[in-house]
Amino acid sequence: MAEQETPTPQAPAVALPPWEANPVTPAPQDARQHGQVAELAAALPDAVLDAVDMAGQVTVAIPVERALEVFRVCAERLGYEFLVDCTAVDWKDRPEGRFDVIWWIHRHRDERRLRLKVRVADGVEVASATPVWKTANWMEREVWDMFGIRFAGHPNLERILTWEGFGGHPLRKDFPVEGIDTGAAVYPETYPPGGGPSAKPGGAQ
Numbered sequence: 377m378a379e380q381e382t383p384t385p386q387a388p389a390v391a392l393p394p395w396e397a398n399p400v401t402p403a404p405q406d407a408r409q410h411g412q413v414a415e416l417a418a419a420l421p422d423a424v425l426d427a428v429d430m431a432g433q434v435t436v437a438i439p440v441e442r443a444l445e446v447f448r449v450c451a452e453r454l455g456y457e458f459l460v461d462c463t464a465v466d467w468k469d470r471p472e473g474r475f476d477v478i479w480w481i482h483r484h485r486d487e488r489r490l491r492l493k494v495r496v497a498d499g500v501e502v503a504s505a506t507p508v509w510k511t512a513n514w515m516e517r518e519v520w521d522m523f524g525i526r527f528a529g530h531p532n533l534e535r536i537l538t539w540e541g542f543g544g545h546p547l548r549k550d551f552p553v554e555g556i557d558t559g560a561a562v563y564p565e566t567y568p569p570g571g572g573p574s575a576k577p578g579g580a581q
Contacts, residue, residue, distance in 0.1 A: 404428040407435075412490050420449045435478075435491040443494055444503035444529075447479070451508045456481040456490060459509035462516055464523045468549035474498045475525055479505060479512075496525065504530040522547035 391397075407413055407429040413436055417424045423446050426437040438446050450456040460480040467474060473495035482489050496502055504527040505512035516527045517536040524545035527533060534540060542558070544551050 402431040404430045410434055412488060415454060416446075416450065416490075419453050420446060423449075433489070433491060435493055437493050437495070440494040440496050440500070440502060443492075444505070444507070446492060447503075447505050447508040450481055450490070450492070455483045455485055457484065458482040459505060459511045459515070460489065462505065462512055462519060464519050464525055464547075466523060466547065466549045475523060477502050477519065477525060481509075498524075501526045501528040503528050506530055521545065524548065 405428065407427040408417075408424065410427060410429060412434055413424060413427040416436060420442075423438050423442055424436055425439060428435055458481065460482050462477070462479050464478065465476040467476065475496050475498070477494050477496060479492045480489060481492065494502060502525060504516055506516070506527075507529065513531065514536060516530055517532075517534060519525050520527065520530075520533055521535040521537050521542075522545055535542060538546070543556055546555075
């Protein structure tokens with residue numbers, strides 16, 4: 377009588393978590409009637425160009441020339457006293473303005489957050505938020521350093537992650553993926569333009 381093969385035990389099926397079993401990419405929803413957007417529009421008419429709700433986060437597009445006015449109203453009248461972050465996005469080939477600059481603000485009394493966004497062309501300055509939220513200081517320096525976007529009225533708009541004289545802005549889409557040769561490792565004592573820290577007054581590096 378032929379010997380029967382012992383069946384190989386099968387691993388029990390493992391249930392996938394809901395976000396893997398049914399992956400859904402959230403779609404942006406019109407948020408112009410959202411309560412937070414409505415109160416901003418009521419406080420500052422014509423300041424809301426558009427508003428979307430994406431995965432529960434509301435983003436309001438505002439005119440770049442009215443940015444500082446919107447910041448003041450949000451902080452002083454609407455209670456958004458804390459600036460969580462300021463960053464940018466490079467849409468290199470977008471003809472109607474290469475960059476989006478985004479501020480993420482927080483209101484402690486009801487734990488609500490709101491994003492403010494401006495669209496800006498390359499070379500156009502954006503008003504600094506430092507007169508309203510002091511935490512914008514280093515955030516805007518980082519955006520300047522990484523994207524090359526200048527903030528009008530900033531108290532000390534110097535690079536913060538690279539050095540003065542660095543060639544280019546690393547988070548722009550046209551910055552070389554492989555980076556650039558700064559010369560810093562090869563010439564540690566004498567740096568060519570764009571190749572190392574520039575000398576500061578008093579001899580500090």
